[in-house]
Every structure is written in C-alpha cells, then in structure tokens.
Amino acid sequence: MSLPFAEPYKIKMVESIHRSTLKERTQWIKDANYNLFNLLSNQVYIDLLTDSGTGAMSDKQWSAIMSGDESYAGSRSYTELKDAVADIFGMPFFLPTHQGRAAENVLFSALVKENDIVPGNAHFDTTKGHIEFRKAQAIDCTIAAAYDTHIDHPFKGNLDLEKLEQVITEHGAKNIPFIVVTITCNTAGGLPVSIENMKEVKQLAEKHNIPVLIDSARFAENAYFIKERESGYKDITIIEIIREMFSYADMMTISAKKDGIVNIGGFIGMKDEDVFKKSTVFNILFEGFITYGGMAGRDMAALAQGLYESTDYHYLESRIKQVAYLGSLLSDAGVPVQKPFGGHAIFLNALEFLPNIKREEYPAQTLAIELYKEAGIRGVEIGTIMADRDPVSRTNRYPNLELVRLAIPRRVYTNNHMNYIAAAAIRVWERKDEIKRGYEITEEAPIMRHFTVKLRPLS
Numbered sequence: 001m002s003l004p005f006a007e008p009y010k011i012k013m014v015e016s017i018h019r020s021t022l023k024e025r026t027q028w029i030k031d032a033n034y035n036l037f038n039l040l041s042n043q044v045y046i047d048l049l050t051d052s053g054t055g056a057m058s059d060k061q062w063s064a065i066m067s068g069d070e071s072y073a074g075s076r077s078y079t080e081l082k083d084a085v086a087d088i089f090g091m092p093f094f095l096p097t098h099q100g101r102a103a104e105n106v107l108f109s110a111l112v113k114e115n116d117i118v119p120g121n122a123h124f125d126t127t128k129g130h131i132e133f134r135k136a137q138a139i140d141c142t143i144a145a146a147y148d149t150h151i152d153h154p155f156k157g158n159l160d161l162e163k164l165e166q167v168i169t170e171h172g173a174k175n176i177p178f179i180v181v182t183i184t185c186n187t188a189g190g191l192p193v194s195i196e197n198m199k200e201v202k203q204l205a206e207k208h209n210i211p212v213l214i215d216s217a218r219f220a221e222n223a224y225f226i227k228e229r230e231s232g233y234k235d236i237t238i239i240e241i242i243r244e245m246f247s248y249a250d251m252m253t254i255s256a257k258k259d260g261i262v263n264i265g266g267f268i269g270m271k272d273e274d275v276f277k278k279s280t281v282f283n284i285l286f287e288g289f290i291t292y293g294g295m296a297g298r299d300m301a302a303l304a305q306g307l308y309e310s311t312d313y314h315y316l317e318s319r320i321k322q323v324a325y326l327g328s329l330l331s332d333a334g335v336p337v338q339k340p341f342g343g344h345a346i347f348l349n350a351l352e353f354l355p356n357i358k359r360e361e362y363p364a365q366t367l368a369i370e371l372y373k374e375a376g377i378r379g380v381e382i383g384t385i386m387a388d389r390d391p392v393s394r395t396n397r398y399p400n401l402e403l404v405r406l407a408i409p410r411r412v413y414t415n416n417h418m419n420y421i422a423a424a425a426i427r428v429w430e431r432k433d434e435i436k437r438g439y440e441i442t443e444e445a446p447i448m449r450h451f452t453v454k455l456r457p458l459s
Contacts, residue, residue, distance in 0.1 A: 005318075007318045017045055033442070033443075034365075036369070044378045046417055047409070048378060048409075049380050051258055052217075056411040060309070062302075070296060076297075078297070078300055082094050085267065089252060094268070095290060096287075096294065114136065116137070118177065120215075121180070123215075149401070150339060178250070181215070184218045189345075192221070195230055215252075220259040221343030223238045224238065252269040253266070260306045319410060325418055330426070345408060347401075349403065359396075363402050368380065375420065375424030384397070386450040406425075440458055
C-alpha cells in the first residue's frame with residue numbers, strides 16, 4: 001500500500017472564524033450594496049476573495065519579522081532582500097514597493113506615455129488600469145485556447161506569437177515600451193506560460209528591440225507547472241527553472257503578497273541601470289527612499305525568506321494539489337470550471353453556470369453573490385464588471401469569459417474546507433434554474449470600478 005499525500009507542514013496557531021446564518025448573510029450583502037469587497041471579514045466564513053496577502057507565514061518568516069532592521073537608509077533587511085532578488089531572478093537592480101500595483105505605478109511612470117501600446121497575455125486588472133490611466137492601450141495576445149474552458153491545454157497562459165507580431169507591425173515597435181508576460185496568467189484562469197513560449201517572446205522582442213516585462217506574482221507556481229508539464233524539465237529544480245524563466249526578461253514587477261507568501265510588499269527588478277535610475281525618481285516620490293520603498297524592514301526580511309520558501313517543490317506540490325482537489329470535486333459533480341485547474345484558484349464558468357442571466361446583468365457577479373448567500377464563501381468576479389468600460393466609448397467591455405475566482409490562500413485552509421466549498425457550489429448549481437435575474441450598477445468609479453461598485457438586484 002502506497003502512503004497517502006500529506007501536507008509538508010504542521011499547524012502551530014489557529015484563528016477562529018464565524019459561521020453565519022442565511023438571514024444574516026442576506027442582510028449583510030444587501031448592506032454591502034452587493035459588492036463582496038464591502039463585506040467585513042467577520043461576515044465571511046471562508047474567504048476566497050484573493051490569495052494576495054492572505055497566506056500563513058512560516059516560523060522562519062515570523063522570526064525574520066522580529067529581527068528586521070528598521071533603519072531608514074541602508075537597512076540590513078533591504079540588503080537581504082536585494083541579494084535574494086539577484087540570486088533567484090537574476091535582477092541586479094531592485095526597488096522595493098509596498099505592493100504590486102505600486103511597482104507598476106513606479107515603473108510605468110518611468111516608461112509608459114500617452115498613446116503607447118502594451119501587448120501581453122490577459123493583463124491583470126491593476127496592470128491594465130495603470131496602462132489606461134496613462135492613456136495608453138493594453139492589447140491581449142493570449143492564445144485562443146485560454147478562452148475555451150473545456151480544452152485541456154497545458155499552457156493556456158501562452159502568448160500568441162503571430163498576434164503579438166501583428167500588434168508590433170501595426171503599431172510600431174517605437175510605440176511599445178515593453179511586452180508583458182504574466183505568470184501565471186491570472187485573468188485567464190491562473191494558468192501557466194511555458195519556457196518555450198517565454199523564449200520565443202524574448203526572441204521576437206529582441207528582433208524589434210522591445211524589452212520584456214514579467215508580471216511575476218505567481219512565478220513559483222508557474223515554475224512548478226513547467227516542471228510537471230514541459231518536456232525536459234522533470235529533473236530540473238524549481239529555482240533553476242525560475243532562473244531560466246527570468247533570463248528571458250529585462251524587467252519584473254511583483255506583488256509579493258502571492259508567491260512571496262507575505263502580507264504586504266512588492267518590488268521592481270531590472271537588468272538595465274538606466275531604467276533603474278529613471279524609476280528611482282518615482283519610487284522616492286511615491287513610495288519612499290530606495291532602500292525601503294514603502295516597506296518596513298521586518299516585512300522585507302520576511303519576504304526575503306518567503307521567496308526561498310515558495311521555491312520549495314514540496315510546498316508547491318501541496319498547494320497546487322489542494323487547488324486541484326477542489327477543482328476535481330466540482331468538475332466531477334458537473335460544475336463548469338476552467339480546465340486544466342490553475343495554480344492558485346478554481347474559476348467557475350458563470351456563462352455556463354447561469355445561462356439565464358444576460359451579460360449586461362453580470363452573471364459572474366450574480367454567481368459570486370449566490371455562493372456567498374449559500375454558505376458564507378467570498379469569491380470574486382473576473383468578468384464584465386472587472387473588465388471595466390471602454391475608455392473612449394464608455395460602454396461595457398464584455399470579456400471572452402465570465403468567471404468567478406475562488407482563490408485559495410497559501411497554507412491557510414484544510415481539505416475539509418475544500419469539501420465545504422465544493423458542497424456549497426454544488427448546491428447553487430442544483431438550484432441554478434431558479435436564478436432568473438442578475439444585477440444593475442447604481443454607482444461606479446471611472447476606472448477599476450469593481451473594487452467600489454454599488455449594485456442592486458433586478459426583479
């Protein structure tokens with residue numbers, strides 16, 4: 001008899017969570033204007049809104065918190081993090097920021113100008129927001145397979161090379177400050193990009209003298225999928241795969257709240273000293289001095305440790321198998337999900353889940369609300385509301401997919417929680433035909449509306 005799989009850690013501390021009633025949840029979501037971001041944490045039983053900053057740190061990370069150096073300039077914790085970035089990613093120039101969108105704000109302030117074109121693979125919401133805020137345009141060049149949830153393609157995050165070259169030819173390389181490669185590709189379902197595709201993107205970029213930027217929030221999960229799925233990498237270590245991935249990049253931004261396994265933090269890594277110098281001006285202006293940049297010394301110390309922990313194969317195997325366990329429970333019950341399963345989340349296909357809800361009534365948001373009311377589970381809409389309005393016409397942009405993301409925090413929940421989540425989603429699936437109408441927006445921000453949007457139910 002073979003031994004069953006078990007987590008490569010043991011639990012040292014627990015936090016109580018409140019189990020609410022249907023009556024309470026119905027009132028709370030109404031009070032929140034049907035926006036799950038507005039719910040209080042004690043109104044949520046299992047929180048799958050995001051895996052960003054919600055993971056559990058290790059004993060070694062908490063030890064690093066206690067020994068962090070809080071010097072304003074020249075902190076030892078800064079040096080530890082700088083050395084880790086150079087060792088793992090091969091980026092000799094480095095600026096800490098308080099999180100990923102801050103890294104984008106600093107770097108894009110230095111590089112992106114009005115009317116620029118930024119091609120990439122399904123840009124994340126903050127990435128697209130920072131591009132469009134500067135009156136530039138983000139163009140999606142993800143392969144078509146990413147938008148068919150039934151195709152079992154190993155690397156649905158890949159960029160379409162023909163489409164990318166077409167964008168370069170049409171708009172001109174001089175109008176493209178960089179190409180974005182997002183690993184894993186969150187908006188398309190937390191799905192990976194292959195080493196082969198990264199190498200081909202870099203070769204095309206060099207042909208046109210365009211830098212490559214890796215949006216690196218889930219770099220370690222991407223490396224795990226390469227090891228498991230890509231020919232020639234089975235016997236290569238995770239950290240060696242990461243080093244090769246980033247050999248095909250000129251720059252990186254990261255929300256370290258994901259694969260850095262910390263509660264706050266981010267950074268920019270660069271190979272070009274001129275880009276570093278330009279970015280330094282904005283880092284000081286927006287974040288802080290270049291050796292802390294919006295982060296406390298203790299947080300930099302915890303991040304330096306967390307970056308190495310995330311490259312451990314056994315940790316990654318445990319995390320990604322837990323996500324797949326939830327995905328299998330749902331898929332086996334007939335619930336429509338993105339396949340293959342992603343690294344950090346399971347994505348429910350709201351268009352197939354709630355076919356009766358019109359696109360203009362926001363089916364993914366409707367499904368997310370129903371799941372919360374059913375069992376106190378908070379997911380997030382990755383659909384029309386998050387896609388925002390077209391900056392010129394101000395009409396809704398309808399993405400290829402309407403998804404509800406169930407993002408699993410790192411080292412936080414057990415498989416019993418996965419069983420509960422699956423049972424709740426299956427119960428909503430079984431009564432899907434009773435859900436006849438969706439929602440309408442009553443108030444929204446001009447950009448990145450999903451964080452603060454207010455809605456009301458249609459009847």
